[in-house]
Amino acid sequence: MAPGRQVEVYLDLMSQPCRAVHILLDCTRIPHKVRYVALRRGENRTPDFAKLNPMQKVPVLVDHGFILTESDAILKYLASRADVPQHWYPRQPERRARVDEYTAWHHSNTRPHAAKVFMLEVLLPARSGSQVDEERLIRALSQLDDTLDKLETMFLRRQPFLCGDDVTVADLLAVCELMQPLGGGRDVLQARPQLRRWRSKVQAAVGDAFDRAHAVLYDVRDRRKAKL
Template identity: 30%
Template sequence: MGKIKFYWSIVSPPSRVVKLVLDILKIPADEVEIDVMNGGSRSPEYLKVNPEGKVPAIDDNGLILTESRAIIQYLVEKYGKDDSLYPRDLAARALVHSRLYFDNGSLWPLLHEVYGPLFYGEEVNPDSVKRVQENMQSVEGFLQKNKWIAGPNLTIADISFACIIAGLQPLFDFDISPYPKTVAWLKECSKSIPNYKLIEEGDRVLKIEMDKIPKKS
């Protein structure tokens, strides 16, 4: 059985999610870095891997998977030594799924919509930021009764959320201080997620790339 081939970019938060899970599970992988800031994900070679032209993707002995949340569920299910990150208990797993669906269906696409103009040198509409605030209020609500996003223990949902929320302040100057539960949770993530520094390094590199984008007048 060969190594997993892992297509990713450090500037991509979903890529970092998969990278962190690979590291936590100590899964050896051949990493292929895709230069997404310069069109690498739209190259003919990569489009054969993922016709959507997005990272991350994995090739596990011929099984090609895209979408970070699907990938990490697969990795933990197949390679995890226990179910701590992805509980087998039906109710606990359903809660993890619920949070990941919120992440994939609301949190992540909304950030794309609101802050996407920055990647084209355009300004963000201040009114649209209110919708991000509403989403963050939902995240704050998830943490009212639990230490972690999907219950009493750290799961793959926390890793996925952390890779997005950690970048709000350094990348978009979004103030998360009005959400104290979220601030405390993110601090706990920084201590509990192995190699958390990858998230910070990815945001640092992405900010450098964003600063290179010419501003439209």
């Protein structure tokens, strides 16, 4: 990416994939402009936004007329185009394939299973005014536990990060999903020391960018605590 060239990103930081993009941009200092899109207000359904992404979802990246959707593609594009350390999305074929392996798995495992816990504990009760459906929540937590088992046995094994010895875009996608249930006061990694150590390593690798991206989620958690 040419020096001084700035990309635009359309984000809502209550969205897990948006936080992953935000963290990469923030901690690597890629020149960028954030345009916030409040999903709860329907700002993603305006005609102007639909021109950018007919799917009406965030994140969206605009790089001098080039429009890209889907967080996985955006993260890999930024890591490939910008002058950032190679570990984010390695050029070496086998190491890059490990990142691609996780991100392909992520979209039908980590992402839906962690998101469902948050949806059942926070979003649905807030929208409907009803109580949490405990039976559905128990099933969702069981699915998430199976995913966490696989994260430990398939991906982490004895290595510090999901795809090897260095942090990659795969770690950002995963950690942002697994933080989401914290909005309902639930730390899904509390009883899993291996995954807690991994989360701490990711936080250390990205520094203050982690908490800046998650400030909105922390606020949701704190407001819920204050009501109890």
